[in-house]
Amino acid sequence: MDFSKQLLNWYSAHQRNLPWRQDKDPYRVWLSEVMLQQTRVAQAIDYFEAFTRAFPQVDALADASEEEVLKLWQGLGYYSRARNMHATAKQVTHQFNGVFPQTVGELLQLKGIGPYTARAISSICFNTPVAVVDGNVYRVLSRYTGGDLPIDSTSGIKHFAELAQSFLIHTDPGGYNQAIMEFGATMCTPKKPQCAECPVQSSCVAYATGTVAELPKKSPKKPPQALWIHYLVAVDPVGNTLMLPRKGGGIWAGLYTFPSLERPSAELAEGSVLLEAQKIWPDQVGQVTLLHEAPVVHRLTHRLIRAFFWRVELHRALAGGYSPSAAQNLPMPVLMAEWFSAQKNPYFWDSNYTP
Ligand code: SF4
Structure with a gap:
């Protein structure tokens, strides 16, 4: 049979x-x-x-x-x-x-x-x-x-x-x-x-x-692609910051984030962050400080994201800046929302902040 x-x-x-x-x-x-x-x-x-x-x-x-x-x-x-x-x-x-x-x-x-x-x-x-x-x-x-x-x-x-x-x-x-x-x-x-x-x-x-x-066989799983994101947390003299909606496609399209630099590896020196910040805000950038030594780790299906947050002091008030509470209420990726809620004391907004 x-x-x-x-x-x-x-x-x-x-x-x-x-x-x-x-x-x-x-x-x-x-x-x-x-x-x-x-x-x-x-x-x-x-x-x-x-x-x-x-x-x-x-x-x-x-x-x-x-x-x-x-x-x-x-x-x-x-x-x-x-x-x-x-x-x-x-x-x-x-x-x-x-x-x-x-x-x-x-x-x-x-x-x-x-x-x-x-x-x-x-x-x-x-x-x-x-x-x-x-x-x-x-x-x-x-x-x-x-x-x-x-x-x-x-x-x-x-x-x-x-x-x-x-x-x-x-x-x-x-x-x-x-x-x-x-x-x-x-x-x-x-x-x-x-x-x-x-x-x-x-x-x-x-x-x-x-x-x-x-049996049955499945294709070998690709390891998740590594991505390092450096968020530039601008702080202007009145304590406002800048958040922008993400353009293009992808799962974060339309959600608000700090201006960011994305890199495929961990290598990014403080000097490079300063240079990038100066490109965004010419003649306005003061001190640039890494807010936490350890990156925030976030896993997506095909991505392993590690995010650093840099405090970027600005000399002039931002056009379209957000107060800390307004920024916190914007729609944003989970990674950023978790970072915001982990900030027990938002010292990084304080214009008198010194590391
Ligand atoms: S593998 Fe499946 S089909 Fe083959 S003998 Fe075992 S139970 Fe039967």
Whole structure:
């Protein structure tokens, strides 16, 4: 018997009894898929039951107020999922007369429905012969075939999508898709897979080659890029400072920061800071002092930022300067907000400050 058939047989004997599997109602399947995106099955069950009790059909969900929806969603997190779900319910009710579209292309037009969910709904509810690939499917296929292309690389994504499609049972695509996902979730698990009980063990490449624990592969993580930021905390004779909104894109766009110098390494002498400050405020710069020896460290996904704060005394009043309390209330990056709130005594504003 081939792999796909074996999985389907295994699934009919071992599938978990989950409330959204009672029928193939696309409303219920869709609700479960949205809830399962970042939530464990056990937790999703309670929410699924509460939602289907409160809103048995898609139009009831569409007619609910956003407040009601968010209240029921409370505790699941990622509230954008709930808002998208509510918007989709309205779209299905008003644009599609309360009937869920059937094709992947149409389903993709609904808010918050991506390729995985569109394929899952279309195959499970409408028998469309399209394979799904989620984390479970990547793991099962990678181990079963010994495929070691990284699952987060372009070539790996393409390879496993084609492989999944080639294993699909066209007479029962929904059953097969659910079978392989369930098999990955309960048998071929990330840690301690049940190889001894596995129905496809005799043809599993990873099992035969002892590489189960190594598959699937992911691309090596790049170390976060280091960035040193030197903030110039200008202090003018009336105790004002300068904060500017950041231009361009990026996560800090539009947020206010002190004028800054950004460097890829730690090297920046006091003299260089003075020169840079003089470029910004010609003929006005007095003493330049590093406020703290230790940098403020801030981690972003791909960045490791270390920030130094330099007090730059100015001889003339700043045009558009902010008082300390006004500066503190501007929208600013977390790194700066944390630095502000760590300043128990804002001595650096004091015009009589001496290091
Ligand atoms: S033998 Fe083990 S690794 Fe291979 S498919 Fe079965 S459970 Fe997964």
